[in-house]
Amino acid sequence: MKYCNQCGAPVELRIPPGDHLPRHICSRCGTIHYENPRVVVGCVPEHEGRILICKRAIEPRRGFWTIPAGFWENSETLQEGAARESQEEALAAVEIGSLLIVASVLHAQQVHIFFRAKLPKAEFGAGPESLEVKLVRPEEIPWDDIAFPSTDYALRRYLEDRTAGREDHHFTTFDRRLPRS
Amino acid sequence: MKYCNQCGAPVELRIPPGDHLPRHICSRCGTIHYENPRVVVGCVPEHEGRILICKRAIEPRRGFWTIPAGFWENSETLQEGAARESQEEALAAVEIGSLLIVASVLHAQQVHIFFRAKLPKAEFGAGPESLEVKLVRPEEIPWDDIAFPSTDYALRRYLEDRTAGREDHHFTTFDRRLPRS
Numbered sequence: 001m002k003y004c005n006q007c008g009a010p011v012e013l014r015i016p017p018g019d020h021l022p023r024h025i026c027s028r029c030g031t032i033h034y035e036n037p038r039v040v041v042g043c044v045p046e047h048e049g050r051i052l053i054c055k056r057a058i059e060p061r062r063g064f065w066t067i068p069a070g071f072w073e074n075s076e077t078l079q080e081g082a083a084r085e086s087q088e089e090a091l092a093a094v095e096i097g098s099l100l101i102v103a104s105v106l107h108a109q110q111v112h113i114f115f116r117a118k119l120p121k122a123e124f125g126a127g128p129e130s131l132e133v134k135l136v137r138p139e140e141i142p143w144d145d146i147a148f149p150s151t152d153y154a155l156r157r158y159l160e161d162r163t164a165g166r167e168d169h170h171f172t173t174f175d176r177r178l179p180r181s
Numbered sequence: 182m183k184y185c186n187q188c189g190a191p192v193e194l195r196i197p198p199g200d201h202l203p204r205h206i207c208s209r210c211g212t213i214h215y216e217n218p219r220v221v222v223g224c225v226p227e228h229e230g231r232i233l234i235c236k237r238a239i240e241p242r243r244g245f246w247t248i249p250a251g252f253w254e255n256s257e258t259l260q261e262g263a264a265r266e267s268q269e270e271a272l273a274a275v276e277i278g279s280l281l282i283v284a285s286v287l288h289a290q291q292v293h294i295f296f297r298a299k300l301p302k303a304e305f306g307a308g309p310e311s312l313e314v315k316l317v318r319p320e321e322i323p324w325d326d327i328a329f330p331s332t333d334y335a336l337r338r339y340l341e342d343r344t345a346g347r348e349d350h351h352f353t354t355f356d357r358r359l360p361r362s
Contacts, residue, residue, distance in 0.1 A: 003189035005182045005205075005214070010189075018309055020269075021254060024186075033186070037255050038217045039292065073202060074218050077285040077354050078292060088201075099283070099350065102294075104258035111220065111259060113283075128199055169280065169350065173258050 006031045037109040040150075041081035042069025043117035044158045045094045050135035051155070052119055054089050056147055057131045064147035067154060068092065069114065070129075082115050090133045091125040094118060099169040101157055103150040107176040112150040116158065116167065149174045187212045218290040221331075222262040223250025224298035225339045226275045231316035232336070233300055235270050237328055238312045245328035248335060249273065250295065251310075263296050271314045272306040275299060280350040282338055284331040288357040293331040297339065297348060330355045 001024045004011050009028035016023055016032055024033040044067050045052040053065050068086040072078060079096040086094045097116035104111055119135075126133050136142075138159050146152045157170045182205045185192050190209035197204055197213055205214040225248050226233040234246045249267040253259060260277040267275045278297035285292055300316075307314050317323075319340050327333045338351045 001186045003184055003186050005184050005186045005192070008184035008189045008191075011186070034252065035255065036219045036252055039220060071215065071217055072292075074216065074290045075287055075358075077287070078283065079352075099352070102259065102280070106256055106258070109255045111253075171260075171280070177256075 001033060001035075004029060004031055005033070037111060039072040039078070039081075040069050040105075040110050040112045041072045041078050041114070042067055042085055042112065042154075043082045043094060043096055043115045044100060044154055045086060045090070045092060045117040045119040047119040047122050047135055050137055051141065051158075052086075052090055052092060052124060052133065052135055053141070054126070054130040055132040056129065057126070058129050061147040063131070064145050065142050066147040066151045067114070068094075069112070069151075072113075078113055079115065082113075082117070086117065087127075089127045089130050091127055092119055092123070092133075093121070095120065098167045100161075101150070101154045101170045101172065103153060103171070104173045105150060106173065112154075114150070114154045182214060182216070185210060185212055186214070218292060220253040220259070220262075221250055221286075221291050221293045222253045222259050222295070223248055223266055223293065223335075224263045224275060224277055224296045225281060225335055226267060226271070226273060226298040226300040228300040228303050228316055231318055232322065232339075233267075233271055233273060233275075233305060233314065233316055234322070235307070235311040236313040237310065238307070239310050242328040244312065245326050246323050247328040247332045248295070249275075250293070250332075253294075259294055260296065263294075263298070267298065268308075270308045270311050272308055273300055273304070273314075274302070276301065279348045281342075282331070282335045282351045282353065284334060284352070285354045286331060287354065293335075295331070295335045 004026035007029045011024040068089045070085040072081040094117040185207035188210045192205040249270045251266040253262040275298040
């Protein structure tokens with residue numbers, strides 16, 4: 001951030017009085033611009049024992065496999081956001097179920113909140129952000145070509161819980177931040 | 182948002198190609214400025230059966246009671262953020278426990294994620310954003326002077342679960358958006 005989005009003047013990075021983190025502060029109007037982590041919502045859609053996965057058509061991790069997920073938008077619940085992403089990325093009308101994982105992804109300044117989901121009909125396809133979408137049995141999941149640690153974590157917890165006949169939720173943290181020089 | 186924070190030129194509000202929502206787009210450099218909901222993290226701290234509550238010293242809802250909570254910051258897990266807010270608002274060193282509630286607050290463009298917590302020692306005080314901080318028994322909770330719907334929801338679910346001897350998590354949605362004219 002270089003300029004104030006309220007008045008257009010340059011911003012400077014400093015800790016406001018009473019705060020504990022540096023913020024971008026406008027040199028003219030004094031507006032403090034807070035930057036907060038973003039929420040990624042998604043789901044593991046299941047249809048008759050098989051899982052719906054998507055091959056990414058966009059960076060980061062183009063060509064790798066993921067579950068339907070994306071940035072949570074204003075004016076929707078987390079569950080509505082997760083269902084919307086399935087529609088956009090996999091052209092799939094899912095029914096969102098229980099909470100599966102909450103992952104703090106520190107290097108991306110994100111939290112990933114993924115749910116279980118049902119895909120009532122085997123109807124799906126590749127949306128603009130996907131190269132390919134398919135239903136896979138657990139033994140067909142391409143573990144070596146999974147896009148993100150949270151995808152891998154969500155799929156493993158999903159399958160473990162399903163085998164055990166439970167629907168727990170799981171917390172974890174991923175931190176691939178580089179050490180400060 | 183009126184100006185691009187990358188180049189300082191005016192922004193215009195329109196739907197980018199392939200998108201579904203209007204975004205602020207720079208008229209000069211073309212940067213698309215996404216605005217996403219923010220995460221509020223907090224907890225219900227308990228010490229020997231009593232709950233720690235804070236009277237707000239700041240708007241909105243100055244003078245009303247809440248639990249320690251605030252905006253989740255970059256570079257911390259949700260649990261670390263919840264503990265930090267207890268330290269800042271109530272000078273209280275808490276141990277964060279299980280997930281209590283996840284509330285989509287559509288009119289504020291926020292999600293509130295609150296945890297159970299233990300306050301091992303009855304040591305606390307009013308931080309700069311609090312007028313008063315105190316431990317209360319369930320029958321002493323000032324239900325008519327609670328700051329936010331999510332505070333009320335979290336306290337009620339906490340007490341119900343405690344009485345029932347369980348630690349569930351609960352989803353809800355609050356929507357006080359005004360109808361579009």
